[in-house]
Amino acid sequence: MSESAGANPILERLQQRFGDRIRSTHDFRGDATATVDPAAIVAICDWLRSEPGLELDILMDLTAVDYLQRRPRFEVVYHLYSLKHRHRLRLKVPADGEAPEVPSLTGLWRGANWYEREVYDLFGIRFSGHPDLRRILLYPEFVGHPLRKDYPYNKRQPRLPPRSGGGAQVT
Amino acid sequence: MSENRAVQSPPDELHSQTMQLTMGPSHPAMHGIIEIRLVLDGEKVMQAEVEIGYLHRAFEKSCEQGGWNNAFPYTDRLNYVSPLINNVGYAMAVEKLLGIQTTERCNTIRVLMSELSRVTDHMTCIGASAMELGAMSVFLYLMKAREFLYDLVEAVTGARLTISYLRVGGVKADLPEGFAPRTRKAIADSREVLSEVDKLLTRNRIFVDRMQGTGVCTKEQAISYGITGPFLRSTGIDFDVRKANPYLIYDQLDWDVPIGSVGDNYDRYLVRMAEIEQSFRIVEQCLGRMPEGPLNVDAEGKQMAPETMVDLAKLGRTEGLIQRPVLVEPTLEGSQRARAQIVNVYDRRVVLPPKEETYASIEGLMNHFKIIMSGHGIRPPAGEAYQAVEGANGELGFYVVSDGGDRPWRVRCRPPCFPIMALLSELLVGEMVADIVPTFGSVNMIGGELDR
Amino acid sequence: MGIGDRGLAGQAEAGAVHAGEGGWVSSKLDAAVAWARRWSLFQYPFVTACCGMEYMSLVSAHYDVDRFGAALPRFSPRQADVLFVVGTISHKIAPVLKNVYEQMCEPKWVVAFGVCTCTGGFYDNYATVQGIDTIVPVDLYIPGCPPTPEMVLDGIMKLQAKIDRQKQELV
Numbered sequence: 001m002s003e004s005a006g007a008n009p010i011l012e013r014l015q016q017r018f019g020d021r022i023r024s025t026h027d028f029r030g031d032a033t034a035t036v037d038p039a040a041i042v043a044i045c046d047w048l049r050s051e052p053g054l055e056l057d058i059l060m061d062l063t064a065v066d067y068l069q070r071r072p073r074f075e076v077v078y079h080l081y082s083l084k085h086r087h088r089l090r091l092k093v094p095a096d097g098e099a100p101e102v103p104s105l106t107g108l109w110r111g112a113n114w115y116e117r118e119v120y121d122l123f124g125i126r127f128s129g130h131p132d133l134r135r136i137l138l139y140p141e142f143v144g145h146p147l148r149k150d151y152p153y154n155k156r157q158p159r160l161p162p163r164s165g166g167g168a169q170v171t
Numbered sequence: 172m173s174e175n176r177a178v179q180s181p182p183d184e185l186h187s188q189t190m191q192l193t194m195g196p197s198h199p200a201m202h203g204i205i206e207i208r209l210v211l212d213g214e215k216v217m218q219a220e221v222e223i224g225y226l227h228r229a230f231e232k233s234c235e236q237g238g239w240n241n242a243f244p245y246t247d248r249l250n251y252v253s254p255l256i257n258n259v260g261y262a263m264a265v266e267k268l269l270g271i272q273t274t275e276r277c278n279t280i281r282v283l284m285s286e287l288s289r290v291t292d293h294m295t296c297i298g299a300s301a302m303e304l305g306a307m308s309v310f311l312y313l314m315k316a317r318e319f320l321y322d323l324v325e326a327v328t329g330a331r332l333t334i335s336y337l338r339v340g341g342v343k344a345d346l347p348e349g350f351a352p353r354t355r356k357a358i359a360d361s362r363e364v365l366s367e368v369d370k371l372l373t374r375n376r377i378f379v380d381r382m383q384g385t386g387v388c389t390k391e392q393a394i395s396y397g398i399t400g401p402f403l404r405s406t407g408i409d410f411d412v413r414k415a416n417p418y419l420i421y422d423q424l425d426w427d428v429p430i431g432s433v434g435d436n437y438d439r440y441l442v443r444m445a446e447i448e449q450s451f452r453i454v455e456q457c458l459g460r461m462p463e464g465p466l467n468v469d470a471e472g473k474q475m476a477p478e479t480m481v482d483l484a485k486l487g488r489t490e491g492l493i494q495r496p497v498l499v500e501p502t503l504e505g506s507q508r509a510r511a512q513i514v515n516v517y518d519r520r521v522v523l524p525p526k527e528e529t530y531a532s533i534e535g536l537m538n539h540f541k542i543i544m545s546g547h548g549i550r551p552p553a554g555e556a557y558q559a560v561e562g563a564n565g566e567l568g569f570y571v572v573s574d575g576g577d578r579p580w581r582v583r584c585r586p587p588c589f590p591i592m593a594l595l596s597e598l599l600v601g602e603m604v605a606d607i608v609p610t611f612g613s614v615n616m617i618g619g620e621l622d623r
Numbered sequence: 624m625g626i627g628d629r630g631l632a633g634q635a636e637a638g639a640v641h642a643g644e645g646g647w648v649s650s651k652l653d654a655a656v657a658w659a660r661r662w663s664l665f666q667y668p669f670v671t672a673c674c675g676m677e678y679m680s681l682v683s684a685h686y687d688v689d690r691f692g693a694a695l696p697r698f699s700p701r702q703a704d705v706l707f708v709v710g711t712i713s714h715k716i717a718p719v720l721k722n723v724y725e726q727m728c729e730p731k732w733v734v735a736f737g738v739c740t741c742t743g744g745f746y747d748n749y750a751t752v753q754g755i756d757t758i759v760p761v762d763l764y765i766p767g768c769p770p771t772p773e774m775v776l777d778g779i780m781k782l783q784a785k786i787d788r789q790k791q792e793l794v
Contacts, residue, residue, distance in 0.1 A: 028554045029267050059397045060559075061585040065572055079557055079568065079585070083394070083408065086415045090557065111396035114593040122231075137224035137622055138750070139715045146232060146749050153232055155749045159758075163718045196719055197669055199698035204671050204716055225716040226671055229748040244745065251673035295676070314683035321680070332676055332769055619672055 008032045010054060010089050017051075018044055023094075033090040035075070038102050041093050045108055048080060048089065056080035056089055059105065062115035064095070064123045068149040072096035074125055078105070095125050104129040122147035189217055194607065196225050202299065202611065203618030205592075211604060219599040219607075221592055226618035234582035238548040239265055239339055242582055247333040249584055250620040252295045253288035253563045255281075255324075257620075258337035261582070263418060264558035264569035265339045268551040269521060275462045276513045277341045278419040283354075283457040284327065284336065285419075285560075286450040290361070291320050292563035292615070293443040293450075300440075300612025301372060304381055309368050316364035319357040326353065327502065339549055340522040341515030345501040351458045358451050365447060373441070382437035386598050386610030389434060396590040400565025401446065402614070405431030405438035412561040424456045439613040462513070477526065484530035492531035499526060521549050548577035564588045564615055586620040656791040660704070660730065661783040664693035667703035669723060672710030674737035677769040686772035691779055700726035705782070706759070711739035712752045724759040730792065732762040732782060736775065741766050 010032050011025045021040035026033050036044055048056040061079040072094035080089045095102050104127035105112040116127040117136040124145035127133060135142065141160060144151055195206040204225035210218040230249060234242040246261045247254040259281050266273060273281075298313035321331040326347050328334035336343050372378045388398075390406045403410055411428045413421040429445035431438030475495050483492060501510055504523070511525040519538055528535030541547045553575040559568040565587030572581040591614050598610055670678055681688050688694055697703040700723045712720055724733065735755055738744040741764045743753035755761060762785060765778040 029270065029556050031555070031557055033555070057394055058399075060399075060566060061397075061557075061568055061570065061583070063570065063583045063585075065581045065583075067580075077570065077583075079570070081566075083410055088416075088557070088559075090555075109395055109397065110392075111398075111590045111593055114589060135224075137227040139224070142714075146229065151749070153229070153236055153749065154747050156753075157714045157749060160714060160718045162721055196716055197723055199696075203675065203710075225713060225719075226711060227713055227715065227750045228672075228711055228746045229750045233746070233748060248673050252676060295679070299679075311684050314679060315685060318680065318683075318685045331680075331771065332673060 010056075010087060013051070013054065014044070014048070014089075017047060031090055032088065033092065035092040035094065038093045038095065041078075041091065042103050042105060042108065044091065045078070045080070045105060049108065053085070054082065055084050056082045056087075058083060059109040059111055059115075060088075062105070062112055062119065064119045064125055064147075066123060066147065066149045074100050074123060076102050076119065076125060099126065100124070101126040101128055103127065106130055121145070124148065187212070192604075196222075199303075202616050203621075205611075205616060205618075207595075207599070207607065207611075209599075209604070209607075214603045214605070216599050216602055216604065216607070219596040221596050223592060224622050226622040228619070228623070230584065230619075230623040231582055234579050236578070238545065238577055239551070239579060240549065242579060243335040243337060244333065246584070247335055248619050249586070249623060250292070250562060250564070250567070250617045251332060252617060253285075253292035254332065254334055255284045255288040255336060256292075256560060256562050256567060257584075258335070259285050259419075260558060260560040260562070260567045260569045260584075261571075262337040262339055263560065264556055264571045265549075265551060267556040267558050268554060268571055268573055269339070269518075269549070270552075271340060271516050271518050271521065273341060273516050274513055275420075277515065279457050279461050280342055280346060280514070281337070282419050282421065282424075283454050284324070286453045286457075287320050287323060289563050290447050290450045291317050291324075293447050294320075296563075296612070296615040297368070297440060297443055300609060301368075301378070303608045303612055304378060306372060306375075306378065309371055312364050312368055312371075316361040319360050323350075323354055323357050326350065329502065338515070338522065340518055343502075343504045345510045345514050346461075347500075347502045351461075354454065354458060358454060362448075362451065365444070369444065373444075379437060381605070382435065382440055382609050382613075384433075384435055384437075385602060385606040386436045386439075386613060387434050388594065388598060392594060392597065393434070396594045398565065398590050398594060400562065400587050401439055401442045402565065402591050404429065405442050406434035407432050412559050412566050416559065418558075418560060420457075421453075424453055426452050426456075436609045436613040480527070480530050489531050493527060493535075495527075495531075497527050546577065550575060550577050559585075562587050562620075564591070564617070564620070567620075584620070584623055586623060588614065588616050588621050592616055592621055652793075653791045654787075656793065657787045657789070660791065661786040662692040664691070664705050664779075664782075665695060665697040665703045666693055666705045666707045667698070667700055667723065667727065668696050668707045668709055669720060670707075670709045671712065671716065672737075672739070674710040674739070674769040677772055677775065678707070678709045678736065681772040681775050686776065688776065688779065691776070691783070693779060700724075701728060703727060704731055706731065706733045707736050708733065708740045708755050708759075709736040711737075711744065711746060712755050712758075713750050714752060715750075717752050717758055720755065721758050730789075732786070733759050734763045734765065734778065734782060735761045736765050736778075737770060738766045738768045740764075744768055 008027050014034055021037045023035040048054050058081040060081045064074055064076045066074055074095040076093045078091040093102050104116055116130055119125050120133050121135040121137050190211045192209045192211055196204040206222040208220045209216055230245050233245045246257040249257045294313045294317045298310040302310035325331050328336040388406055390408055393403045393406050409430050414428055426449045429442045431442050475497055477497050477499050480497050508525040508527050515522040524535045524538045529539045551573040553573055555572045557570045559566045567587050568585030570583040574580045599607055735741045740755045743751050763778055763782045765775055767774050
């Protein structure tokens with residue numbers, strides 16, 4: 001990834017405003033991408049959402065990638081979109097360590113809630129400030145975070161006990 | 172479900188209790204498996220909690236196990252009611268990563284098939300939700316219409332539902348003979364069915380009473396959750412990926428985007444019905460402007476049957492074989508040279524050579540080998556790409572990351588119904604139990620896409 | 624129908640011990656009950672995934688499973704005879720499937736509709752049950768991904784033949 005913002009106007013303005021918090025940018029295949037400091041992500045997203053001319057008001061996607069051998073190991077990837085200007089931006093935040101943690105965006109977008117739960121479920125990355133961080137796609141008894149590269153694809157799971165309760169109860 | 176125990180009386184005179192009710196996960200509404208845990212006060216929903224993940228089938232991890240083309244069957248099973256759109260999204264994301272441009276005919280075919288898929292999705296959604304409201308005949312009529320389209324899809328791809336039709340760099344093979352008149356007839360028959368459905372539902376007192384005013388979503392909610400597609404358009408926001416960030420040939424076609432106003436279930440029903448008509452318009456335009464390429468050179472008496480060519484090639488008698496024109500069924504993968512080249516991009520790193528070259532020349536055989544065998548295969552440059560297409564539920568995005576190898580490092584599908592399901596619990600609170608059914612029906616939750 | 628054209632000899636198969644047990648009356652009764660049961664299958668469609676689309680085509684006018692008397696789904700396990708498990712079963716939903724199976728009353732049959740229920744399909748991974756016969760006993764396997772409705776109708780006919788051959792418990 002190159003250090004220059006290239007000709008992309010979004011990246012240029014981002015670089016101007018948050019220069020020291022931006023670790024790198026690139027424009028591969030026309031997708032404006034910026035890797036930023038984890039601590040700054042909330043401020044950056046807030047600014048991007050309200051700044052006239054940018055107005056990246058929709059959080060399209062929030063996911064993560066596990067680059068097993070690299071340090072930092074994980075990257076949380078955000079895809080933002082602007083309804084008004086029809087342009088996109090990808091933000092990436094590095095996460096690493098035994099218990100990787102990244103600030104949550106649930107304060108800015110309510111949709112981030114479920115996306116972050118999914119990243120926690122499949123990758124084990126925690127989101128600080130998330131109101132209800134628990135598994136979403138897998139069940140509570142599941143051990144491990146399957147989308148990590150060191151989790152075997154066809155690992156067999158123990159049978160779950162029968163569900164008790166459920167159905168109509170009166171509180 | 173269970174008996175209603177609240178009575179219409181002043182609460183401080185009569186002791187009433189709330190009731191917990193679990194809808195699902197084995198759900199009579201044929202949408203798949205979702206669990207909605209409700210706390211009810213009589214018929215009114217006080218709290219709703221939606222639990223998903225019952226159909227998690229490890230799509231993203233499965234895609235990392237094989238080659239780039241091996242992911243197509245997994246993408247079929249994402250939104251399994253409109254599988255071609257998923258194929259298109261993934262193929263375009265990988266092609267973006269590779270930096271290749273597909274041919275005009277391929278793009279037209281992709282648009283045509285995507286729109287047919289979109290129609291099947293909307294028909295299924297409207298049919299299933301109408302059935303849950305009691306309109307069983309509508310379901311049967313729409314399934315009948317869906318069969319017309321499934322026949323078309325089967326003629327082109329070989330399968331009705333899980334088609335794996337696309338390949339990186341093109342489509343599996345060309346359209347069959349006589350496709351255009353068959354499609355026009357199918358569209359005409361479907362339009363008849365849709366007009367019947369329209370007469371049965373759109374001004375039907377019961378349907379309107381149940382759908383209008385329920386499940387109202389505001390613009391602010393939709394934007395905060397990142398909702399797109401018919402759900403967003405029903406609130407009045409004009410956003411369709413095909414118009415906003417056009418891809419394939421959508422910007423060259425003449426069609427409209429239906430917009431709602433209120434954001435309730437009735438608006439979503441109307442938006443979907445209107446979108447079906449617009450999709451038919453697009454399909455008809457595609458049929459009219461299908462680019463033909465150079466067809467076979469005149470081969471009076473010189474054409475050989477494909478079995479003959481394969482037999483000769485296996486015996487090693489390949490001298491001059493590559494000049495012989497072969498009569499190959501257009502829907503066979505890697506069909507004859509002239510048709511293959513107008514359908515698939517001419518890029519030997521990515522697309523299988525036509526069958527004549529594979530059997531009749533060593534270069535073709537080696538090319539085929541290098542693409543198919545594990546350890547070889549398509550190798551996009553290291554990097555990442557995100558491609559958004561308009562799925563039936565909204566923006567379907569594929570984010571692919573490559574490390575330069577022959578297997579994807581990461582394939583992420585941005586599911587359009589995921590944020591809508593996140594919103595669902597907010598929509599249900601304050602409504603009656605009976606309103607859950609039309610609201611959930613209009614969400615068009617597809618389990619394969621939601622849980623991946 | 625099936626009553627007159629099957630002699631006593633044709634019933635001497637595994638599980639159908641008619642001759643010598645009460646003789647002619649009980650075998651005629653068995654045949655009558657079998658006839659009634661096979662032509663009035665009430666299915667519990669445990670629909671999860673893509674096979675559900677083919678299930679919808681099956682119950683609709685084009686392929687019409689109503690000709691087999693099997694059109695009416697009963698969404699309560701108490702009222703259903705046949706558990707159609709349609710679509711992939713993940714580990715999360717497996718206890719629910721077991722629960723539903725156990726809630727059904729005898730006589731009951733289980734149809735594994737689609738290859739994901741037969742063997743796990745091509746989802747040989749951490750999340751999928753490799754065949755529902757690891758959880759519930761299966762009477763009929765219909766492979767296919769998804770099976771075309773014609774295959775399912777063929778399967779239903781085989782299930783009917785199986786019901787015919789079984790000893791019919793009445794109490």
